[in-house]
Amino acid sequence: MGRLGEPAFRAEQLYHWLYVRCERDWDSMTNLAKPFRQRLADTCAIGTLTPDTIQQSQDGTRKYLFRLSDGQVVESVLMHFQERDTYAVCLSTQVGCAVDCSFCATGKLGFKRNLSVSEIVEQYLFVQHESEKEVRNVVFMGQGEPLLNLPNVLPAVHLLNEAAEVGMRRMTISTSGIVPQIYTLAQEALPITLAVSLHAPNDAIRGQLMPINRKWPLAELMPALHHYVEKTHRRLTIEYILIDGLNDQAAQARELGKLLHGLRCNVNLIPYNPIHQQLPGAPMDYRRSRPSAVDRFRQIVSDYGKKVTVRLERGADIDAACGQLANRL
Ligand code: SAH
Numbered sequence: 001m002g003r004l005g006e007p008a009f010r011a012e013q014l015y016h017w018l019y020v021r022c023e024r025d026w027d028s029m030t031n032l033a034k035p036f037r038q039r040l041a042d043t044c045a046i047g048t049l050t051p052d053t054i055q056q057s058q059d060g061t062r063k064y065l066f067r068l069s070d071g072q073v074v075e076s077v078l079m080h081f082q083e084r085d086t087y088a089v090c091l092s093t094q095v096g097c098a099v100d101c102s103f104c105a106t107g108k109l110g111f112k113r114n115l116s117v118s119e120i121v122e123q124y125l126f127v128q129h130e131s132e133k134e135v136r137n138v139v140f141m142g143q144g145e146p147l148l149n150l151p152n153v154l155p156a157v158h159l160l161n162e163a164a165e166v167g168m169r170r171m172t173i174s175t176s177g178i179v180p181q182i183y184t185l186a187q188e189a190l191p192i193t194l195a196v197s198l199h200a201p202n203d204a205i206r207g208q209l210m211p212i213n214r215k216w217p218l219a220e221l222m223p224a225l226h227h228y229v230e231k232t233h234r235r236l237t238i239e240y241i242l243i244d245g246l247n248d249q250a251a252q253a254r255e256l257g258k259l260l261h262g263l264r265c266n267v268n269l270i271p272y273n274p275i276h277q278q279l280p281g282a283p284m285d286y287r288r289s290r291p292s293a294v295d296r297f298r299q300i301v302s303d304y305g306k307k308v309t310v311r312l313e314r315g316a317d318i319d320a321a322c323g324q325l326a327n328r329l
Protein backbone atom coordinates (compact mmCIF):
# COMPACT_ATOMS: atom_id res chain seq x y z
CA MET A 1 0.00 0.00 0.00
CA GLY A 2 2.95 2.26 0.77
CA ARG A 3 4.24 1.79 -2.75
CA LEU A 4 0.84 2.70 -4.14
CA GLY A 5 0.87 5.87 -2.07
CA GLU A 6 -1.95 4.63 0.16
CA PRO A 7 -2.10 4.84 3.97
CA ALA A 8 -1.14 1.72 5.88
CA PHE A 9 -4.64 1.06 7.22
CA ARG A 10 -5.77 0.30 3.66
CA ALA A 11 -3.74 -2.90 3.91
CA GLU A 12 -5.75 -3.93 6.92
CA GLN A 13 -8.98 -3.13 5.15
CA LEU A 14 -7.93 -5.21 2.16
CA TYR A 15 -6.76 -8.05 4.36
CA HIS A 16 -10.20 -8.11 6.00
CA TRP A 17 -12.02 -8.09 2.65
CA LEU A 18 -9.85 -10.81 1.16
CA TYR A 19 -9.47 -13.22 4.05
CA VAL A 20 -12.37 -12.63 6.43
CA ARG A 21 -15.08 -11.56 4.01
CA CYS A 22 -13.62 -13.77 1.25
CA GLU A 23 -14.53 -11.12 -1.30
CA ARG A 24 -13.53 -11.77 -4.91
CA ASP A 25 -14.62 -8.54 -6.52
CA TRP A 26 -12.83 -5.22 -5.95
CA ASP A 27 -15.99 -3.26 -6.60
CA SER A 28 -17.78 -4.81 -3.61
CA MET A 29 -15.15 -3.42 -1.21
CA THR A 30 -17.36 -0.50 -0.42
CA ASN A 31 -15.23 1.21 2.24
CA LEU A 32 -12.48 1.80 -0.33
CA ALA A 33 -12.68 4.93 -2.49
CA LYS A 34 -13.90 4.27 -6.02
CA PRO A 35 -10.76 5.48 -7.83
CA PHE A 36 -8.67 3.23 -5.59
CA ARG A 37 -10.90 0.25 -6.33
CA GLN A 38 -10.54 1.01 -10.02
CA ARG A 39 -6.76 1.14 -9.67
CA LEU A 40 -6.76 -2.23 -7.94
CA ALA A 41 -9.00 -3.70 -10.61
CA ASP A 42 -6.64 -2.43 -13.32
CA THR A 43 -3.49 -3.76 -11.71
CA CYS A 44 -4.30 -6.83 -9.58
CA ALA A 45 -6.28 -10.02 -9.80
CA ILE A 46 -7.81 -11.70 -6.77
CA GLY A 47 -6.47 -15.24 -6.66
CA THR A 48 -5.52 -17.58 -9.45
CA LEU A 49 -8.19 -20.30 -9.32
CA THR A 50 -10.97 -20.41 -11.89
CA PRO A 51 -13.96 -22.60 -11.09
CA ASP A 52 -14.49 -24.99 -13.99
CA THR A 53 -17.46 -27.02 -12.77
CA ILE A 54 -19.43 -27.07 -9.54
CA GLN A 55 -21.55 -30.16 -8.91
CA GLN A 56 -24.20 -30.60 -6.27
CA SER A 57 -24.98 -33.98 -4.73
CA GLN A 58 -28.42 -35.12 -3.60
CA ASP A 59 -27.16 -34.91 -0.01
CA GLY A 60 -26.14 -31.25 -0.45
CA THR A 61 -22.41 -31.92 -0.82
CA ARG A 62 -20.80 -29.67 -3.43
CA LYS A 63 -17.73 -30.53 -5.46
CA TYR A 64 -15.65 -27.74 -7.00
CA LEU A 65 -13.34 -28.42 -9.89
CA PHE A 66 -10.81 -25.59 -10.10
CA ARG A 67 -8.56 -24.76 -13.01
CA LEU A 68 -5.12 -23.58 -11.92
CA SER A 69 -3.10 -20.92 -13.72
CA ASP A 70 -1.02 -23.55 -15.54
CA GLY A 71 -4.11 -25.38 -16.81
CA GLN A 72 -4.02 -28.25 -14.30
CA VAL A 73 -7.21 -28.98 -12.39
CA VAL A 74 -7.87 -29.88 -8.76
CA GLU A 75 -10.94 -30.50 -6.61
CA SER A 76 -12.40 -29.35 -3.27
CA VAL A 77 -15.53 -30.61 -1.52
CA LEU A 78 -17.97 -28.72 0.70
CA MET A 79 -19.93 -30.90 3.12
CA HIS A 80 -22.92 -30.01 5.26
CA PHE A 81 -23.55 -32.05 8.41
CA GLN A 82 -27.24 -31.67 9.13
CA GLU A 83 -27.23 -33.11 12.64
CA ARG A 84 -24.92 -30.37 13.89
CA ASP A 85 -25.66 -27.85 11.11
CA THR A 86 -21.94 -27.43 10.47
CA TYR A 87 -20.03 -27.02 7.25
CA ALA A 88 -16.65 -28.51 6.47
CA VAL A 89 -14.48 -28.08 3.43
CA CYS A 90 -12.10 -30.72 2.18
CA LEU A 91 -9.02 -29.16 0.55
CA SER A 92 -6.51 -30.60 -1.88
CA THR A 93 -2.81 -30.12 -1.27
CA GLN A 94 -1.37 -31.57 -4.49
CA VAL A 95 -2.54 -32.24 -8.03
CA GLY A 96 -2.75 -36.04 -8.06
CA CYS A 97 -0.72 -38.08 -5.60
CA ALA A 98 2.47 -40.14 -5.74
CA VAL A 99 1.59 -42.49 -2.89
CA ASP A 100 -0.60 -44.66 -5.13
CA CYS A 101 -2.80 -46.50 -2.63
CA SER A 102 -4.61 -49.29 -4.44
CA PHE A 103 -8.11 -48.12 -3.43
CA CYS A 104 -7.83 -44.41 -4.28
CA ALA A 105 -8.81 -42.65 -7.52
CA THR A 106 -6.41 -39.75 -6.87
CA GLY A 107 -3.52 -42.21 -6.73
CA LYS A 108 -4.43 -43.40 -10.24
CA LEU A 109 -3.69 -39.89 -11.56
CA GLY A 110 -0.08 -40.11 -10.45
CA PHE A 111 1.65 -37.03 -9.06
CA LYS A 112 1.41 -33.85 -11.09
CA ARG A 113 2.64 -31.13 -8.75
CA ASN A 114 2.42 -29.52 -5.31
CA LEU A 115 -0.14 -26.79 -4.74
CA SER A 116 1.24 -23.43 -3.61
CA VAL A 117 0.25 -21.85 -0.30
CA SER A 118 -2.14 -19.52 -2.08
CA GLU A 119 -3.70 -22.31 -4.15
CA ILE A 120 -4.46 -24.21 -0.95
CA VAL A 121 -5.85 -21.20 0.93
CA GLU A 122 -7.82 -19.92 -2.06
CA GLN A 123 -9.83 -23.14 -2.25
CA TYR A 124 -11.16 -22.28 1.20
CA LEU A 125 -11.72 -18.60 0.35
CA PHE A 126 -13.63 -19.45 -2.82
CA VAL A 127 -15.85 -22.06 -1.19
CA GLN A 128 -16.53 -19.77 1.79
CA HIS A 129 -17.35 -16.89 -0.58
CA GLU A 130 -19.98 -19.06 -2.26
CA SER A 131 -21.44 -20.47 0.94
CA GLU A 132 -24.20 -18.65 2.82
CA LYS A 133 -23.12 -20.16 6.12
CA GLU A 134 -19.74 -20.00 7.77
CA VAL A 135 -17.44 -22.88 6.85
CA ARG A 136 -15.74 -23.49 10.16
CA ASN A 137 -14.06 -26.84 9.65
CA VAL A 138 -11.21 -27.58 7.28
CA VAL A 139 -9.94 -31.05 6.47
CA PHE A 140 -6.81 -31.60 4.37
CA MET A 141 -8.22 -34.79 2.88
CA GLY A 142 -8.68 -33.91 -0.76
CA GLN A 143 -6.19 -34.79 -3.44
CA GLY A 144 -2.63 -35.34 -2.45
CA GLU A 145 -0.52 -36.26 0.53
CA PRO A 146 -0.31 -33.16 2.78
CA LEU A 147 2.88 -34.30 4.52
CA LEU A 148 4.69 -34.48 1.17
CA ASN A 149 3.91 -30.78 0.71
CA LEU A 150 4.49 -29.61 4.27
CA PRO A 151 6.46 -26.45 3.31
CA ASN A 152 3.26 -25.16 1.67
CA VAL A 153 0.66 -26.86 3.88
CA LEU A 154 2.05 -25.42 7.13
CA PRO A 155 1.92 -21.76 6.02
CA ALA A 156 -1.58 -22.46 4.63
CA VAL A 157 -2.66 -23.74 8.07
CA HIS A 158 -1.29 -20.58 9.69
CA LEU A 159 -2.87 -18.28 7.11
CA LEU A 160 -6.26 -19.97 7.44
CA ASN A 161 -5.98 -19.63 11.19
CA GLU A 162 -4.59 -16.11 11.51
CA ALA A 163 -6.15 -14.40 8.50
CA ALA A 164 -9.32 -16.36 7.75
CA GLU A 165 -9.98 -17.09 11.44
CA VAL A 166 -10.45 -20.86 11.14
CA GLY A 167 -9.70 -22.39 14.54
CA MET A 168 -6.69 -24.72 14.56
CA ARG A 169 -8.79 -27.18 16.54
CA ARG A 170 -11.16 -27.28 13.60
CA MET A 171 -8.47 -28.34 11.15
CA THR A 172 -7.50 -31.93 10.37
CA ILE A 173 -4.53 -33.09 8.33
CA SER A 174 -4.79 -36.63 7.00
CA THR A 175 -1.67 -38.58 6.12
CA SER A 176 -0.88 -41.97 4.67
CA GLY A 177 2.00 -42.19 7.16
CA ILE A 178 5.06 -40.27 5.95
CA VAL A 179 7.18 -41.01 9.00
CA PRO A 180 9.92 -38.30 8.86
CA GLN A 181 7.30 -35.57 8.33
CA ILE A 182 5.24 -36.85 11.27
CA TYR A 183 8.28 -36.04 13.42
CA THR A 184 8.61 -32.64 11.72
CA LEU A 185 4.94 -31.84 12.34
CA ALA A 186 5.21 -33.02 15.96
CA GLN A 187 7.92 -30.39 16.43
CA GLU A 188 5.38 -27.67 15.56
CA ALA A 189 3.03 -28.90 18.30
CA LEU A 190 -0.05 -27.38 16.65
CA PRO A 191 -3.51 -27.95 18.16
CA ILE A 192 -4.77 -29.36 14.84
CA THR A 193 -5.90 -33.00 14.55
CA LEU A 194 -3.65 -35.47 12.77
CA ALA A 195 -5.56 -38.26 11.06
CA VAL A 196 -3.62 -41.32 10.00
CA SER A 197 -4.74 -43.61 7.19
CA LEU A 198 -3.91 -46.97 8.72
CA HIS A 199 -6.39 -49.25 6.94
CA ALA A 200 -4.80 -52.48 8.16
CA PRO A 201 -3.62 -54.01 11.46
CA ASN A 202 -0.46 -55.62 10.02
CA ASP A 203 2.21 -55.11 7.38
CA ALA A 204 1.00 -57.93 5.15
CA ILE A 205 -2.38 -56.31 4.47
CA ARG A 206 -1.16 -52.72 4.68
CA GLY A 207 1.61 -53.40 2.20
CA GLN A 208 -0.93 -54.81 -0.21
CA LEU A 209 -3.16 -51.71 0.06
CA MET A 210 -0.54 -49.01 0.43
CA PRO A 211 2.88 -49.24 -1.25
CA ILE A 212 4.13 -46.57 1.20
CA ASN A 213 4.07 -49.27 3.88
CA ARG A 214 7.12 -50.87 2.27
CA LYS A 215 9.07 -47.68 2.87
CA TRP A 216 7.69 -47.01 6.35
CA PRO A 217 6.25 -50.19 7.84
CA LEU A 218 4.25 -50.29 11.07
CA ALA A 219 7.42 -50.81 13.13
CA GLU A 220 8.41 -47.26 12.11
CA LEU A 221 4.99 -45.68 11.86
CA MET A 222 3.67 -46.67 15.29
CA PRO A 223 6.59 -45.17 17.27
CA ALA A 224 6.21 -41.97 15.21
CA LEU A 225 2.54 -41.80 16.22
CA HIS A 226 3.35 -42.33 19.90
CA HIS A 227 5.98 -39.59 19.63
CA TYR A 228 3.45 -37.26 17.97
CA VAL A 229 0.96 -37.69 20.82
CA GLU A 230 3.67 -37.19 23.42
CA LYS A 231 4.83 -33.95 21.81
CA THR A 232 1.43 -32.44 21.01
CA HIS A 233 -0.83 -33.96 23.68
CA ARG A 234 -3.43 -34.27 20.94
CA ARG A 235 -5.62 -37.29 20.29
CA LEU A 236 -5.06 -38.85 16.86
CA THR A 237 -7.72 -40.06 14.48
CA ILE A 238 -7.00 -43.47 13.02
CA GLU A 239 -8.71 -43.91 9.65
CA TYR A 240 -9.55 -47.42 8.54
CA ILE A 241 -11.24 -48.20 5.23
CA LEU A 242 -13.35 -51.35 5.40
CA ILE A 243 -13.10 -53.56 2.32
CA ASP A 244 -15.20 -56.70 2.14
CA GLY A 245 -13.25 -59.81 3.14
CA LEU A 246 -9.90 -58.04 2.91
CA ASN A 247 -9.44 -56.19 6.19
CA ASP A 248 -12.86 -56.35 7.90
CA GLN A 249 -12.70 -59.70 9.71
CA ALA A 250 -13.12 -60.15 13.48
CA ALA A 251 -9.52 -61.30 13.85
CA GLN A 252 -8.32 -58.14 12.14
CA ALA A 253 -10.45 -55.97 14.40
CA ARG A 254 -8.82 -57.65 17.44
CA GLU A 255 -5.38 -57.20 15.91
CA LEU A 256 -6.15 -53.50 15.41
CA GLY A 257 -7.36 -53.18 18.99
CA LYS A 258 -4.05 -54.61 20.21
CA LEU A 259 -1.96 -52.50 17.82
CA LEU A 260 -3.60 -49.31 19.10
CA HIS A 261 -3.26 -50.26 22.76
CA GLY A 262 -1.79 -47.33 24.70
CA LEU A 263 -2.11 -44.88 21.80
CA ARG A 264 -4.30 -41.85 22.44
CA CYS A 265 -6.66 -42.06 19.46
CA ASN A 266 -10.19 -42.37 18.13
CA VAL A 267 -10.94 -44.72 15.27
CA ASN A 268 -12.88 -43.64 12.20
CA LEU A 269 -14.13 -46.49 10.03
CA ILE A 270 -14.67 -45.62 6.35
CA PRO A 271 -16.78 -48.03 4.30
CA TYR A 272 -14.87 -48.32 1.00
CA ASN A 273 -16.18 -46.07 -1.79
CA PRO A 274 -15.88 -47.87 -5.10
CA ILE A 275 -13.87 -45.88 -7.64
CA HIS A 276 -14.61 -45.72 -11.34
CA GLN A 277 -13.66 -48.97 -13.00
CA GLN A 278 -12.59 -47.05 -16.10
CA LEU A 279 -9.65 -45.57 -14.22
CA PRO A 280 -6.52 -47.45 -15.25
CA GLY A 281 -5.44 -49.66 -12.35
CA ALA A 282 -8.79 -49.46 -10.51
CA PRO A 283 -9.19 -52.54 -8.29
CA MET A 284 -11.94 -54.75 -9.72
CA ASP A 285 -12.30 -56.96 -6.70
CA TYR A 286 -12.75 -54.44 -3.85
CA ARG A 287 -16.22 -54.17 -2.43
CA ARG A 288 -17.55 -52.20 0.48
CA SER A 289 -17.96 -54.25 3.68
CA ARG A 290 -21.43 -55.45 4.55
CA PRO A 291 -23.19 -53.43 7.29
CA SER A 292 -23.05 -56.44 9.63
CA ALA A 293 -19.26 -56.61 9.17
CA VAL A 294 -18.95 -52.86 9.86
CA ASP A 295 -21.00 -53.29 13.07
CA ARG A 296 -18.96 -56.26 14.23
CA PHE A 297 -15.69 -54.46 13.52
CA ARG A 298 -16.88 -51.38 15.38
CA GLN A 299 -17.99 -53.42 18.36
CA ILE A 300 -14.73 -55.33 18.69
CA VAL A 301 -12.51 -52.24 18.45
CA SER A 302 -14.76 -50.43 20.97
CA ASP A 303 -14.25 -53.34 23.34
CA TYR A 304 -10.54 -52.49 23.28
CA GLY A 305 -11.47 -49.11 24.79
CA LYS A 306 -11.45 -46.94 21.69
CA LYS A 307 -14.11 -44.49 20.60
CA VAL A 308 -15.12 -45.71 17.16
CA THR A 309 -17.17 -43.78 14.61
CA VAL A 310 -18.30 -44.78 11.15
CA ARG A 311 -17.77 -42.08 8.54
CA LEU A 312 -20.90 -40.92 6.80
CA GLU A 313 -20.61 -41.18 3.06
CA ARG A 314 -21.00 -37.82 1.31
CA GLY A 315 -21.45 -36.97 -2.34
CA ALA A 316 -20.90 -40.42 -3.84
CA ASP A 317 -23.30 -39.59 -6.73
CA ILE A 318 -20.95 -36.83 -7.93
CA ASP A 319 -17.70 -38.71 -7.21
CA ALA A 320 -16.99 -36.45 -4.25
CA ALA A 321 -16.73 -39.13 -1.56
CA CYS A 322 -13.39 -40.08 0.03
CA GLY A 323 -10.97 -41.40 -2.51
CA GLN A 324 -13.05 -40.53 -5.56
CA LEU A 325 -11.36 -37.28 -6.57
CA ALA A 326 -9.95 -37.88 -10.03
CA ASN A 327 -10.35 -34.57 -11.90
CA ARG A 328 -12.82 -35.96 -14.43
CA LEU A 329 -13.87 -33.01 -16.60
N1 SAH B 1 -3.35 -38.51 1.30
C1 SAH B 1 -3.98 -38.39 2.56
C2 SAH B 1 -5.23 -37.52 2.53
C3 SAH B 1 -6.15 -37.67 1.36
S1 SAH B 1 -7.10 -39.13 1.27
C4 SAH B 1 -4.32 -39.76 3.13
O1 SAH B 1 -4.25 -40.74 2.39
O2 SAH B 1 -4.61 -39.84 4.33
C5 SAH B 1 -8.31 -38.93 2.59
C6 SAH B 1 -8.85 -40.25 3.13
O3 SAH B 1 -9.67 -40.93 2.16
C7 SAH B 1 -7.75 -41.22 3.50
O4 SAH B 1 -8.00 -41.81 4.75
C8 SAH B 1 -7.85 -42.23 2.39
O5 SAH B 1 -7.29 -43.47 2.76
C9 SAH B 1 -9.34 -42.30 2.16
N2 SAH B 1 -9.70 -42.95 0.91
C10 SAH B 1 -8.99 -43.01 -0.24
N3 SAH B 1 -9.64 -43.75 -1.17
C11 SAH B 1 -10.80 -44.16 -0.61
C12 SAH B 1 -11.90 -44.95 -1.07
N4 SAH B 1 -11.95 -45.42 -2.30
N5 SAH B 1 -12.92 -45.19 -0.21
C13 SAH B 1 -12.89 -44.66 1.06
N6 SAH B 1 -11.89 -43.93 1.54
C14 SAH B 1 -10.85 -43.67 0.72
Ligand code: SF4
Nearest residue numbers: 097099100101104107
Ligand atom coordinates in the same frame (compact mmCIF):
# COMPACT_ATOMS: atom_id res chain seq x y z
FE1 SF4 C 1 -2.59 -40.36 -2.04
FE2 SF4 C 1 -4.15 -40.38 0.15
FE3 SF4 C 1 -5.05 -41.32 -2.22
FE4 SF4 C 1 -3.18 -42.68 -0.89
S1 SF4 C 1 -5.30 -42.28 -0.23
S2 SF4 C 1 -3.17 -42.24 -3.09
S3 SF4 C 1 -2.00 -41.03 0.00
S4 SF4 C 1 -4.51 -39.23 -1.75
